[in-house]
Amino acid sequence: MKKDTKHIRADIVNKSLTYIYKYIDTNITLDELARLNKVSKFHLHRIFKEETGENIFDRINSIRLQKIANLLISNKYSTISEIRQSCGYSSHSSFIKAFKKRFNFTPSQWKKNGYLEYSKKIVSFDISPNDNFYTIEPIIKKTSKRVCAYIRHKGYDLSVTKTWSRLMAFSYEKELNNTTQIGVFYDNPINTAYEECSYIAAIEVDNRFISTNSISKLEIEGSLCAVFHYEGIYGDAVKLLVYIYNYWLPKSGYEAKSLPPYALYHKNHFLDENREFSLDFYIPIQVV
Structure with a gap:
């Protein structure tokens, strides 16, 4: 082909x-x-x-x-x-x-x-929330639209590493320096098998970006969001996602929109040799 x-x-x-x-x-x-x-x-x-x-x-x-x-x-x-x-x-x-x-x-x-x-x-990990999650106080704020170059991936496991490596190689080739790394999580792993969950590895780009080399263009919509900052190791990010949807949202006075949540990585565990991360999780919400 x-x-x-x-x-x-x-x-x-x-x-x-x-x-x-x-x-x-x-x-x-x-x-x-x-x-x-x-x-x-x-x-x-x-x-x-x-x-x-x-x-x-x-x-x-x-x-x-x-x-x-x-x-x-x-x-x-x-x-x-x-x-x-x-x-x-x-x-x-x-x-x-x-x-x-x-x-x-x-x-x-x-x-x-x-x-x-x-x-x-279908879940291979304990969905009971980490006690540390309860201490997180999210910031509620209106976000702006983000334009991204991205690659789709199926699964939330470490195979995402290859997708991120490919995207960052593309970023290097195109001299897209110091770009914000974003992970988009389309599925909750308690109702979708881990290996079937849809994920996007993305970097923020200028609106003039043109899709090329099988790297596509995506707009993340602006929305009212609950933003959770968290630092941990591989595996903790998905557990945080489960905590937010299963425990925090039902008692928060907010409800989730059908828009997918996404993470802005300050340190990306798929690219860090120690599998550590620092991120802000953005959950699109609406007031009850």
Whole structure:
């Protein structure tokens, strides 16, 4: 496969997924995704399948269900119908059927701590919060849009190191010095298998950046955020994420938005030889 072809195909997948995550609360159609990428519906469907191994509609449905499962845990003040609609499910009956098929619990059962039973089957670490987490007082602030160059990665494990190394090599080649490193976390590992969690390794760039060499461009939306500063070692960052969504948010007076959380790394444990990190975790929120 030629380099240009590889880049075009990667860009089609990345544009499509970015659009899906951004507009997950709407009825996303193949027509609009095809227009976005300036290709035919058949071409889009084939490329997405070949590049990801997934049917595009199956992926949209999976993203919706994973987001709903997370919001049912964190957003205690929202009804199941409100959460369903915020993630683009118009039909209540089809949603109930799809959710139970995916998680083996009804949404009501899941909301009433069914997720704890489910997590025992897929989580390899103790989801009980570190006592240090309770001492963190987040800052609530409005953030601005960030423009990033990025690479997608599947999994929250140490295999992310190779993705970060590749991105930083690209940064070196393009002389993008002293850029802010950002990790975007799309999934909660208590409802999505660790190796299946979607992650983005990103560096902040100027708005004039043009996608190249299979490195795509992403805009992180500005939002009201709860910002948690934490320092630790590899493994602690995901535990902090679980703490925020499972323990802090339900009692905070805020609820999570469907936007993904992200970390600004001051020290990146995927690039540090001692696997240590210092980061600010940004959680998009809304007032209850």
